[in-house]
Amino acid sequence: MARLTIGLLKPKKKILGCDIAGRVEAVGRNVKQFQPGDEVFGGNGVGGFAEYVCLTENSLALKPANISFEEAAAVPVAALTALQGLRDYGQIQPEQKVLINGAGGGVGTFAVQIAKSFGAQVTGVCSTMKLDMVRSIGADQVIDYTGEDFTQNRQRYDLILDAAAYRSISDYKRALSPKGIYVLVGGSMALMFRVMLVGPWLSMTGSKKMRTVMAKINKKDLALMKELLEAGKVIPVIDRRYSLSEVPEAIEYLEEGHAQGKIVITVQGQ
Ligand SMILES: NC(=O)c1ccc[n+]([C@@H]2O[C@H](COP(=O)([O-])OP(=O)(O)OC[C@H]3O[C@@H](n4cnc5c(N)ncnc54)[C@H](OP(=O)(O)O)[C@@H]3O)[C@@H](O)[C@H]2O)c1
Incomplete structure (x- = not known):
């Protein structure tokens, strides 16, 4: 596109x-x-x-x-994508449980810090080498995606900002709290199209929401x-x-x- x-x-x-x-x-x-x-x-x-x-x-x-x-x-671009993704698409609130997937990259490192500035409890998902860095920029919890899949660990998040989207829509839905919002920033193009097509319907028919960001x-x-x-x-x-x-x-x-x-x-x- x-x-x-x-x-x-x-x-x-x-x-x-x-x-x-x-x-x-x-x-x-x-x-x-x-x-x-x-x-x-x-x-x-x-x-x-x-x-x-x-x-x-x-x-x-x-x-x-x-x-x-x-x-x-x-x-x-990286910071405004994170800011607009969390604030405008994700409607971030203080104390919410927010997960940043791809927390060690360009968008992710800004997203962790911006989410903290909104008073959220932040979990950052990244690879082993980046765990200390993601902790050092303020993440309350870190998950090493090489050893743990956050969509399978029974934790639920109010907001997921995803800069490395490679799982299925149902995986992401499972990781959301009942009124949770999933915001796709980047990753697999196929998944991006799926969320663009199916997201509005899912959002209308259920309490969970799925959106894709186009930063400006x-x-x-x-x-x-x-x-x-x-x-x-x-x-x-x-x-x-x-x-x-x-x-x-x-x-x-x-x-x-x-x-x-x-x-x-x-x-x-x-
Ligand atoms: N929608 C928009 O307006 C907009 C704006 C800017 C960027 N984007 C898109 O957003 C995406 C991220 O951009 P970026 O600048 O942050 O890229 P980046 O700096 O390359 O960061 C992506 C991060 O994803 C991590 N990653 C890879 N596989 C992963 C997995 N399975 N689970 C968790 N993390 C994983 C990588 O870290 P590891 O080394 O830990 O694997 C990397 O740090 C790109 O697709 C970009 O095109 C979209």
């Missing part, structure tokens, strides 16, 4: 890279919020793997003062992330840094699917 908008056989926009952080070089006549020299972060879906990028002011916010450009560039970058949520980052409630987890000329290696590593948090591209001179 994404190919219909981003290009059927190859990307229509040649420069990829969704997230950016940098200094404003110049502004258009109608721009009200920013001026040259401002340090900003955000993104509008393309063009990030470059020294210069042109984008609308609505897709940017001022960079948190306490973090580097590299850390800020790790935030936009916007300045209001970027500004909220700025507050959380400046308050130290969220800290970007960065696995590796690559230079601009190493983008192919960076993507190759990302596509292996086991990065710990985010990887970032460093642009010289920032």
Whole structure:
């Protein structure tokens, strides 16, 4: 489906890279919020793997003062996906039992911390190597998916945010509390289509709900992330840094699917 908008056989926009952080070089006549020299972060879906990028002011916010450009560039899509998935699709509430599947990845590391900032009791699911890291960013419980299947352990969750969705719909339903909400972020495309098709019907006919997230970058949520980052409630987890000329290696590593948090591209001179 994404190919219909981003290009059927190859990307229509040649420069990829969704997230950016940098200094404003110049502004258009109608721009009200920013001026040259401002340090900003955000993104509008393309063009990030470059020294210069042109984008609308609505897709940017001022960079948190306490973090580097590299850390800020790790935030936009992953953090806003986690935020919108938990808050808008998942209707997260304090004290709820929230499970984050894929807790060791880009979206997951933000989701654990954002869910904690809402006052939830958070369980993070990841592989053995990432257990300590997921605990260190605030998860109350961790489950090693190589040894335990959270859909079979009789625990029930009010909200499941799934960044690594590879099980069946009935498995996920079983792990939900009676009024629980399952929010699919990413994983198997087949499952994503199934949840898109069957989810609305399941939600209408029963008390449990199943939804898929389509995150949208916007300045209001970027500004909220700025507050959380400046308050130290969220800290970007960065696995590796690559230079601009190493983008192919960076993507190759990302596509292996086991990065710990985010990887970032460093642009010289920032
Ligand atoms: N809907 C949206 O708007 C939106 C936005 C952004 C991203 N996404 C999608 O969301 C997904 C996650 O993105 P991401 O940036 O977080 O990717 P990522 O950084 O690669 O993280 C995925 C994580 O899933 C873990 N994982 C793999 N198999 C697992 C399993 N069976 N059980 C539990 N965890 C497992 C991996 O960690 P281990 O090393 O522990 O296996 C990895 O850390 C991708 O499919 C991406 O395309 C969707």
